[in-house]
Amino acid sequence: MKTLGVLDYGVGNMQSVANALDKIGVPWDLVSEPGQVCRYGRLLLPGVGAFGAAVSRLEETGLKEEVCVSANAGTSLLGICLGMQLLGRSSEESTGYTGLGLLDAETVAITSANTTTNTGFRTVDIATSGGASGVEPLTRDYYFNHGYRLVPNDLSIVAGVLSWNGSEVVAAVLSDNVMGVQFHPEKSQGQGLSVLRGFALSGELRL
């Protein structure tokens, strides 16, 4: 089985993800045909743009069903930005469109007193499994650019949170082999590239 497949469904900024993977020196392939999906042990689902358009393209290409089959069989799957939102069930951005449904979560619009978009580097508080007292909480700065946010119904899958404008935004989720990051690791300097390399090499989310 090959290692890393990057799902190409004709939406979003594939070039930046491709550049980052080349930079970190891991082998990868574009996956645009449903029959190719099962060949890979790790799948990356990038995404920029509107939820509905992305769902439509995933369905038209036949990738949506195959990605779900692979993820349910244990293949590691990492969604980036819109890709993370696509792992959930639905989005306020595009009512009537159904996401992959791999996570029990919905996506809602960002509404705060000051803005409706979240753009820039933000500090993410990373959930640690140990929870030992006296240990400094782990934080990292990553680049965000989004107008909608994922809201999991099961909070135990939240792997990272950013506090912003008086509210909390889920920055990363981890549910067994299905994981997602709201930020753009390919645009987050060295620590972002480390997240991609960690996933490519281990199939794990290492923030």
Place this chain on the structure above:
Amino acid sequence: MKRIILGLLFDGVDFYLSRNFRLQRLGNMAWLQEHFGIFDLASHVDEVAVFHVARKMETKAFALELRELARNLFIPISVGGGVRSIEEADALFRSGADRIMFSNTLWNDPNLVHEVGTKYGKQSVIGVLNYSRAEGQDPVIRHRHREESPPIALKELPTESLASLAGELVLQSIDRDGTGQGFPLESLSHFKELRETPWIAAGGFGSTAHVSQALGDPRIEAVLTSNLLAFVGSGLESARQAALGSGVDLASWDRFSMGDSNDS
């Protein structure tokens, strides 16, 4: 968390410096890397903004150069100046752009700006407002409209419609552009309140103190400087350190090395 953005003026072949919007040629990307270490400079900024300054944009050629830039920069890249259709925007997004900047198009073709925002999200659109101020008069937005129309006074800016089109707005001072005299923060007092759209200040940054002062203003989300002469060498790094030292909240990051993640 605030941001420092490096602006690059590019005509599809060469990069330029600007003073009061008059351009001076520097050289191509290889020249820029050799003389300014452009790819290394990017490790001290949060974003790069590439302004296409030729009269007509050759999308294919621009996209190729953008790809080269994106191959070497792992931070957000905004591009603008000459996008005339959704197809051109598509090509730039596919080539590594994260956001598209619109200036005259905000006024000439707001439907296109809206179309890009609908397809890629409003957060992927930046509005650029170029303004100047004649002595004794209020500042006005300078824009090239299809039909002759008077400049728009800052205090008359249609802030709600702009906020519906763009995730962020750049306020670019033509008078201070390339002068190194500092951004005129007093201009902000001429604006009607614009609650939902963060401001990026551009024009005039010539010292680390200018950067710190602007970033320390609660109305400013980011500063954009194209003044390579002022910030060459360790200038951008110094500006970042000075801003951090004055209490500005800026991101910190690691340099990537292959040993960062354990193989398994």
